[in-house]
Amino acid sequence: xxxxxxxxxxxxxxxxxxxxxRYRALVETCVAGDRRFGVVLIERGSEVGGGDxxxxxxxxxxxxxxxxxxxxxYLLTAVGTDRFRVIEWLTDAPFPRARVELIIDPxxxxxxxxxxxxxAQGFARVLDAARALGAEIPxxxxxxxxxxxxxxxxxxxxxxxxxxxxAVLSEDDPVTRLDLVVEALAGAVEILESRLT
Numbered sequence: 268x269x270x271x272x273x274x275x276x277x278x279x280x281x282x283x284x285x286x287x288x289r290y291r292a293l294v295e296t297c298v299a300g301d302r303r304f305g306v307v308l309i310e311r312g313s314e315v316g317g318g319d320x321x322x323x324x325x326x327x328x329x330x331x332x333x334x335x336x337x338x339x340x341y342l343l344t345a346v347g348t349d350r351f352r353v354i355e356w357l358t359d360a361p362f363p364r365a366r367v368e369l370i371i372d373p374x375x376x377x378x379x380x381x382x383x384x385x386x387a388q389g390f391a392r393v394l395d396a397a398r399a400l401g402a403e404i405p406x407x408x409x410x411x412x413x414x415x416x417x418x419x420x421x422x423x424x425x426x427x428x429x430x431x432x433x434a435v436l437s438e439d440d441p442v443t444r445l446d447l448v449v450e451a452l453a454g455a456v457e458i459l460e461s462r463l464t
Contacts, residue, residue, distance in 0.1 A: 268305045268325075268363040269293065274432040275306040275326040275347045278416055279423040285341040293362040294333070294341050302330040305351060305367060308433050323353040324437045327369075347419075350436060375414060375441045382445035383414035389452030390421045396459035397426070415441050418448040426459070427451045 269290065275281050285294050297304050307325035328345035335341050351367040358364065387410055394404055408424065410417040418441075422432050431451045438444040 268307060268321075268365050269328070270307050270309045270321045270363060272309055272429070274308050274429050274436055275328055275345075276419045276423050276432065276436055277326060277347045277349065278411070278419045279326075279347045280331075281306065281328055281345045281347065283341075283343050283345065285343065286339075289359070289362040291339060291341060294330070294343065296362075297330055298333060303327050303348070304330075304345075305365065306347070307353070308429055321353075321356070321363075322433060324350065324370075324433065325353070325367075326350055326436065370439060372415060372439075372441050378442050379414040379445060382442055382449070383410075383417045385449045386410065386414075386417055386421050386445055386452070389449050389456070390425060392456045393425045393452055393459065396456050396463070399463055400459060414445060418445045421448050421452060425452055425455050427455050 269283075285291055293304060304327075305325050306328050307321045307323070310320045310322050326347040327349045329348050330343050330345050332344040333341060334343070350370040352370055354366045354368055356363075356365050390410060394408065398404055410420045418435070422435050431447075431454065435444055435447045435451060438447055
């Protein structure tokens with residue numbers, strides 16, 4: 268497990284610079300195995316040094332690229348895959364560990380497609396507001412066609428706070444989750460537009 272001060276969602280790319288000995292050991296263990304580890308948001312505490320309190324819902328990350336520096340640090344890129352819920356935290360030796368269960372989404376229907384349209388509209392408003400503030404955003408940025416992944420894409424790319432992203436990640440019903448994404452995007456637009464005045 269890799270507790271962080273940010274939330275990882277399925278499909279999101281996670282670049283990490285790993286320097287703590289315990290997390291270097293985690294990376295080495297993952298690379299020797301299936302290249303997967305869990306990412307959870309820190310509720311209280313710091314990413315460095317241990318002693319943190321962690322939330323119970325997180326995302327599996329799969330290491331895609333890995334490089335190392337002469338001083339032993341690792342620079343890696345991972346991609347979020349599946350959501351999970353922590354069943355039990357184990358000891359932090361040699362690194363944070365937990366027993367988890369994967370969270371499987373139910374099938375979605377036409378109502379999810381309708382919600383995807385609302386997510387796309389909210390996301391477009393976020394991009395417009397960010398561009399009005401001078402942000403350079405590629406013109407080809409787009410959400411996935413799949414409504415579930417479109418929701419993940421939107422919260423990964425928009426300036427949404429970690430607790431709001433965690434609320435989306437923690438919601439098991441995909442349609443309700445998309446409604447939460449729309450609300451989070453509306454909040455992001457409101458904050459961005461307030462900076463324009």
